[in-house]
Amino acid sequence: MDAGIFSAAPALLILGLGAYAIFARDVFPALLGFVAYGLVLTLAWVQLGGIDVALTEAAVGGGFTSLLLVRAAARLRASRVESAQAHVGSLTRLGATLGSGSVALALAVAVLALPEPPLPPAPEVAAKLPSTDVANPITGVLLAFRAVDTLLEAIVLLLALIGVWSLAPDRVWGGRPGPRYDADPDGVLAFIARVLPPIGIVVGIYVFWVGADDPGGKFQGATIVAAMWLLALLAGLTDAPPVSRRVIRTLLVAGPLVFIAIGVLGVVRAGAFLAYPEGWSKPLILVIEFALMPSLALTLALVMAGPPERVADRESP
Amino acid sequence: MNAITVYGLTAAVLIGVGLYGFIVHPQPLRKIVAFNVVGSGVFLLFGVIARRGAAAGFGGDPVPQALLITGIVVAFSATALAVTVLLRLQEETGSTTLASPPPPDFEPAPATLPPARNADA
Numbered sequence: 540m541d542a543g544i545f546s547a548a549p550a551l552l553i554l555g556l557g558a559y560a561i562f563a564r565d566v567f568p569a570l571l572g573f574v575a576y577g578l579v580l581t582l583a584w585v586q587l588g589g590i591d592v593a594l595t596e597a598a599v600g601g602g603f604t605s606l607l608l609v610r611a612a613a614r615l616r617a618s619r620v621e622s623a624q625a626h627v628g629s630l631t632r633l634g635a636t637l638g639s640g641s642v643a644l645a646l647a648v649a650v651l652a653l654p655e656p657p658l659p660p661a662p663e664v665a666a667k668l669p670s671t672d673v674a675n676p677i678t679g680v681l682l683a684f685r686a687v688d689t690l691l692e693a694i695v696l697l698l699a700l701i702g703v704w705s706l707a708p709d710r711v712w713g714g715r716p717g718p719r720y721d722a723d724p725d726g727v728l729a730f731i732a733r734v735l736p737p738i739g740i741v742v743g744i745y746v747f748w749v750g751a752d753d754p755g756g757k758f759q760g761a762t763i764v765a766a767m768w769l770l771a772l773l774a775g776l777t778d779a780p781p782v783s784r785r786v787i788r789t790l791l792v793a794g795p796l797v798f799i800a801i802g803v804l805g806v807v808r809a810g811a812f813l814a815y816p817e818g819w820s821k822p823l824i825l826v827i828e829f830a831l832m833p834s835l836a837l838t839l840a841l842v843m844a845g846p847p848e849r850v851a852d853r854e855s856p
Numbered sequence: 857m858n859a860i861t862v863y864g865l866t867a868a869v870l871i872g873v874g875l876y877g878f879i880v881h882p883q884p885l886r887k888i889v890a891f892n893v894v895g896s897g898v899f900l901l902f903g904v905i906a907r908r909g910a911a912a913g914f915g916g917d918p919v920p921q922a923l924l925i926t927g928i929v930v931a932f933s934a935t936a937l938a939v940t941v942l943l944r945l946q947e948e949t950g951s952t953t954l955a956s957p958p959p960p961d962f963e964p965a966p967a968t969l970p971p972a973r974n975a976d977a
Contacts, residue, residue, distance in 0.1 A: 546859040547859040547862035547863060547866075550859075550862050550863055550866040553866055553870070554866055554869060554870070557870050557873060557874070557893050557896075557897075558873050560877075560889055560890075560893060561873050561874060561876065561877035561881075561886075561889070561890055561893060562873075562877070566883065566885055566886065569886065569889060570889065573889050573892070573893075576893075576896075577896075580896055580900070583863060583866075583900065583903075584903060586859065586863075587860070587863060587903045587904065587906070587907040587916060588906075588907050588916040589903055589906060589907070589916050589921045589924065591921060591922075591925060592899075592903060592921055592924045592925060592928070595924075595925045595928045595929070596896075596899075596928060599928050599929055599932045600892075600896065600899075600928045600931070600932065603932055604892060604931075604932055604935050607935060607936055607939050608885065608888065608889060608935075608939065611885060611939045611942060611943055612885055614943060614946075615885065615942075615943075615946060615952060627880055627882060631879070631880065632880055634879075635875075635876050635879035635880050636876060638875070638879070639871075639872040639873070639874075639875035639876040639879070640872055640876075642871060642872055642875055643868045643869050643871060643872025643873075643875075644868075644872075646867070646868035646871055646872075646901065647864075647865050647868040647869075649868075650861065650864035650865055650867070650868055650901070650904070651861070651864075651865075653864075653905070653908065664917075664918050664919065676918035677918045677921050677922045677925070679918070680918045680919055680921075680922035681922045681925065681926075684919075685919070685922060685923070688922070688923065688926050689926065692926045692929055692930060695929075695930050695933050696929060696933050698933070699933035699934070699936055699937050702937045702940070703936060703937060703940045706940050706941060706944045708947075756925075758925060758929055842933070842936045843936070845940060845943075846940055846944070
């Protein structure tokens with residue numbers, strides 16, 4: 540399987556881009572380095588056999604995180620804030636070099652000293668996977684064996700959204716997130732924002748649907764769907780809804796609530812929180828997936844849209 | 857040395873480089889980038905361990921891989937929150953420095969003009 544050291548060529552690129560993101564003099568070049576870094580990292584994940592992880596990294600790690608950072612940098616620069624160039628003493632630099640250098644060295648030694656042969660829990664997953672009727676082992680782990688992680692993950696995302704909203708100034712509380720974006724209605728961005736979403740939404744739902752048996756899943760699919768909405772938002776084709784709208788809040792919590800309800804059902808019917816009764820794994824996993832997907836897409840989209848910045852002047856018709 | 861080990865060493869270096877940036881950079885945005893580089897290094901290291909655990913027909917051990925997906929989403933949540941705090945800080949104080957403000961009795965000497973000349977003008 541391993542074609543030798545050359546198959547790790549992306550590793551060099553990752554190291555170079557990662558170092559550039561840290562050591563570049565200015566913020567914008569560093570961020571561009573970081574964007575490219577996220578993309579190349581996706582290749583590494585494919586090579587490491589983690590197609591599901593690669594999809595997540597490309598969508599969430601590379602795509603959404605980069606968009607957040609670039610937009611923040613643009614806003615900070617637009618307001619002409621000269622970020623105070625606090626002087627970092629050479630002693631601090633020396634200490635940081637020594638500290639981070641020894642951390643890296645210790646980890647490298649640990650990597651070289653990993654036990655041979657490895658002791659994976661994979662055979663256990665392989666043995667128990669048929670009982671869930673799910674063919675993608677990662678989906679099996681995410682929704683059957685370690686479902687509580689997935690539940691907490693969805694809740695962490697929701698908490699992040701609450702945190703983001705809480706940072707809105709009082710006067711715009713419950714208003715519309717972000718500025719109203721304006722783009723040339725005949726420009727390239729508006730054109731793409733009209734052409735791409737129908738395709739993107741189908742791709743997102745496809746990635747979600749095949750997640751049971753093939754690489755993909757609700758998070759990756761939800762990210763793609765959310766990205767399509769963001770595209771239309773950034774092109775000025777649509778406006779973000781006021782976050783106080785009841786429909787939105789209901790949709791946000793619906794997914795996690797269904798998940799928790801099924802978990803509690805497990806206490807009654809199967810003897811443990813999030814345990815599925817015999818023979819009910821696949822239908823219950825499907826219910827959870829279908830309930831979580833819209834909630835996740837909306838949560839991701841609203842986290843990206845940011846805190847409310849405008850008073851909801853009028854309710855849309 | 858095979859490709860998997862190379863990725864393991866890459867991850868170790870990324871964590872070190874990111875940690876250095878996290879300590880040294882004064883601007884919060886750069887710190888957030890560095891935090892993400894450290895995070896992806898940790899994920900990559902975990903991914904290497906998942907790949908080593910490939911068995912039973914899987915491309916990698918599915919347990920760490922599933923945790924990685926969770927981890928990436930949680931890291932994104934933390935980054936989104938950090939970026940929003942940063943933008944609010946800038947909106948509120950007009951600067952994004954993390955340096956502590958000068959003590960209240962601190963008097964910036966050169967900024968004040970002698971009172972006598974002020975009165976003449």
